[in-house]
Structure formats: C-alpha cells, structure tokens
Amino acid sequence: EIGQSLALLLKLNLPAKSELSLYDISPITPGIAVDLSHIPTDVKVTGFAGEDPTEALKDADVVVISAGVARKPGMTRADLFNVNATIVYNLVEKAAKVCPKACIAIITNPVNTIIPIAAEVLKKAGVYDKNKLFGVTTLDVIRANTFVAEAKDVNVKYVRVxxxxxxxxxTILPLLSQATVNGLKLEFTQEQIEQLTHRIQNAGTEVVEAKAGGGSATLSMAQAGAEFALGLVRALIGEDVIRYAYVDNTNGETSPAFFA
Structure with missing residues (x-):
C-alpha cells in the first residue's frame, strides 16, 4: 500500500528528466505506471511485475524498498521479521548484482534488524558501501515535528525535532531538548517531554489500532519515504541535504554498530 502513494509523490516531485521505475510481484504494477504516466510532470515512469526485478533495477541511482507485510493490531515491528527479512534479502541481493553503486533506502520493517541483514548481503557480494545503505526513519521525524507543533501551537513548517x-x-529517541521553531529553541515541561516521547514512540501503534486491522501507517510512511528519497536525489546532484537515517555507525569499539 505504501508503494502506490510513494510512487505518486515521487512522480509529482522528482526533478525534471528523472526516471521512476516501479517493481512489484503484483501484475497490476505496469498498469500503475501507465496511470501515473498520465500525470503532467517531466518524470518518465515504467512498471515491472513478476519474480525478477532486474529490469526495474537497471541503471538505478537510488533504490527504495517498501515491500513487505504490514503490522496488524497486537503485532510489533519485530513480528514482521521472518517474512519481511526474506523479501528484503532477495531484493538487495539482486540490487547488488544489477546496480551495485546505487544508494539503497529501506522502509520495510523492522528497520532495526533488516538493515544489518542488508549490509551483510552487500558485503557478501563485495559491493558494500556503508555510506549508501539507509534505514528510513523519517516517519519518526515528521511525527515528532507534527506532535510538537500541535503541543506548542506553532506552524509545523518551521519546527525541527x-x-x-x-x-x-x-529505540526511537526524540531530542526534545534540541527542538526548535524558526531556529529558536522550544521549552518543555517534564510532563510534556514524557507525553510527547511516549506518543512519538507509539505513533505507529496508534495508527494500527485506529485502522482496526485495516492496515498500518501507509500514507504518512509514503510521505516520509518520499521526503527521504527526494533528499537522496538532491544530494546526488550536489545539494547540501540533511536527513536522519538508520545507518552503519561502526567508527569505534564503543559505538553501536547501527544507529540513527
């Protein structure tokens, strides 16, 4: 469900002359690409279906993986591991062969455990670059910005958390002591800190329960995925971009192996 919304956002916002390639095992994927191609932006869209993603991955500079099963009520992100880890493993293995220099951004949960697996797949293929593998945590950032803006009654456009x-x-740690609006530091009571932190950490569960078994956070996740992917594209063409992501942090014996 994330994929279609994400594809629409990318079609609308990618730089002119970009190429957007869609892949899913579902046979409707080429049709989704045709549907998107009727939207008047200067972004070429193609779609591929079936078991082999090779054609979709050819010449890719950025690969965004959102495939996998979604959470249902009572499930944690960790419960998704067995199914989703296999899906991501296979896609990353193929990307390592077809587009070994591409930046790979993974949305699929559980991000905390899937990213280390993806790293091992790339290492095994001999193409691992820790600066090109990202676990997308942007959803936590946009949620934090939104909830803080609501709590402080300020314009979310200017909030940074x-x-x-x-x-x-x-493991989701909002640094509320560093939160700003228009560059000015925001102040919080201890009660606000505790309430905001709890809501940010449990926002995904809030959506799953509100949808009553009908899915997880797909629309907000698509927005987060689009923000991250567009940031990567902008960085690749030379812009100065800052994004938070779950990455390989191995730069010393005391630091955690992966961290956002």
Missing part, C-alpha cells in the same frame, strides 16, 4: 536511535518503540 531531531530523532535518533532506531525505528522501533523505545
């Missing part, structure tokens, strides 16, 4: 750690429950 750093979020570090990981992308699962208590």
């Amino acid at each position: 750093p979020v570090i750690g990981g992308h699962s429950g208590t």
Whole structure:
C-alpha cells in the first residue's frame, strides 16, 4: 500500500528528466505506471511485475524498498521479521548484482534488524558501501515535528525535532531538548517531554489500532519515504541535504554498530 502513494509523490516531485521505475510481484504494477504516466510532470515512469526485478533495477541511482507485510493490531515491528527479512534479502541481493553503486533506502520493517541483514548481503557480494545503505526513519521525524507543533501551537513548517536511535518503540529517541521553531529553541515541561516521547514512540501503534486491522501507517510512511528519497536525489546532484537515517555507525569499539 505504501508503494502506490510513494510512487505518486515521487512522480509529482522528482526533478525534471528523472526516471521512476516501479517493481512489484503484483501484475497490476505496469498498469500503475501507465496511470501515473498520465500525470503532467517531466518524470518518465515504467512498471515491472513478476519474480525478477532486474529490469526495474537497471541503471538505478537510488533504490527504495517498501515491500513487505504490514503490522496488524497486537503485532510489533519485530513480528514482521521472518517474512519481511526474506523479501528484503532477495531484493538487495539482486540490487547488488544489477546496480551495485546505487544508494539503497529501506522502509520495510523492522528497520532495526533488516538493515544489518542488508549490509551483510552487500558485503557478501563485495559491493558494500556503508555510506549508501539507509534505514528510513523519517516517519519518526515528521511525527515528532507534527506532535510538537500541535503541543506548542506553532506552524509545523518551521519546527525541527531531531530523532535518533532506531525505528522501533523505545529505540526511537526524540531530542526534545534540541527542538526548535524558526531556529529558536522550544521549552518543555517534564510532563510534556514524557507525553510527547511516549506518543512519538507509539505513533505507529496508534495508527494500527485506529485502522482496526485495516492496515498500518501507509500514507504518512509514503510521505516520509518520499521526503527521504527526494533528499537522496538532491544530494546526488550536489545539494547540501540533511536527513536522519538508520545507518552503519561502526567508527569505534564503543559505538553501536547501527544507529540513527
């Protein structure tokens, strides 16, 4: 479900002359590409279906992986591991062969455990570059910005809240002490800090329960994925871009292997 919304956002916002390639095992994927191609932007869209993503991955500079099963009520992100890890493993293995120099951004949960697996797949293929593998945690950032703006009654457009750690429950760490609006530091009571932190950490569950078994956070995740992917594209063409992501942090014996 994330894929179609994400594809629409990218079709609308990618730089002119970009090429957007869609892939899914579902046979409707080429049709989705045709549908998107009727939207008047200077972005070429193609779609591929079936078991082999090779054609979709050819010449890719950025690969965004959102494939996988979604959470249902009562499930944690960790419960998705067995199914989703296999899906991502196979896609990353193919990307390593077809587009070994591409930046790979993974949305699929559980991000905290899937990113290390993707890293091992790329290492095995001999093409691993820790600066080109990203676990997308942007959803935590946009949620933090939104909830803080609501709590402080300020324009969310100008709110910045750093979020570090990981992308699962208590590993999501909003740095409210560093939150700003228009560059000015925001102040919070201890009660506000506790309430905001809890809501940011459990926002995914809030959506899953509100949808009553009908899915997880697909629309907001698509927006987050688009923001991250567009940031990568802008960086590749030379712009100065800052995005938070779950990445390989191995730069010393005391630092965690992966961290956002």
